Amino acid sequence: MRWNMMVLASCLAVAGCMENSLAERQDANVQSSLQYDTVPCDQLLAQRNGLAQQYHLSPQTAKPTFSNPAMGFGPFMMDTRSKNQRDAEAASGKIDAMNRSITRRECDKPAKQTKLTLPG
Numbered sequence: 001m002r003w004n005m006m007v008l009a010s011c012l013a014v015a016g017c018m019e020n021s022l023a024e025r026q027d028a029n030v031q032s033s034l035q036y037d038t039v040p041c042d043q044l045l046a047q048r049n050g051l052a053q054q055y056h057l058s059p060q061t062a063k064p065t066f067s068n069p070a071m072g073f074g075p076f077m078m079d080t081r082s083k084n085q086r087d088a089e090a091a092s093g094k095i096d097a098m099n100r101s102i103t104r105r106e107c108d109k110p111a112k113q114t115k116l117t118l119p120g
Contacts, residue, residue, distance in 0.1 A: 022067055022079045025086065029064040029093035033100035041107035048098040055091040062095035 036044055052059035067077075079086070102108050 020079050022077045022081075025079045026064065026066050026089070029090050031093050031097040033097040033104065036098050036101035037105065039101075041102070041105065044098055044102060045107060048095055048102070051091050051098075052095055055088045057088065057092060057095060059095060060099065062092040062099075064093040064096060065089055 039047070049059050051057075052062060081089070
């Protein structure tokens with residue numbers, strides 16, 4: 001009984017200290033695209049392309065990545081990625097959110113010609 005309580009207490013302590021877990025940080029890379037809906041299309045495209053160029057990512061296909069740890073240990077695995085890799089994956093999440101806003105608002109399509117003509 002004493003051994004079980006000690007194991008349980010250590011598991012709870014470890015679980016409470018895992019704010020820097022790999023799974024939690026990767027989940028934080030997923031962003032809402034709604035925050036970019038108020039940005040004008042030309043500025044949003046420029047921001048996306050600049051961010052993609054800064055981190056050497058594809059502006060059209062960047063997506064957040066997720067690891068697949070064995071047997072559900074993701075929340076307990078420490079994040080051992082380098083700072084550059086974490087920053088690049090965070091940028092991928094931002095670019096993905098920007099792309100969803102761009103697609104929804106059809107920013108990547110050319111503006112329709114509004115030419116006035118007279119009937120007849």
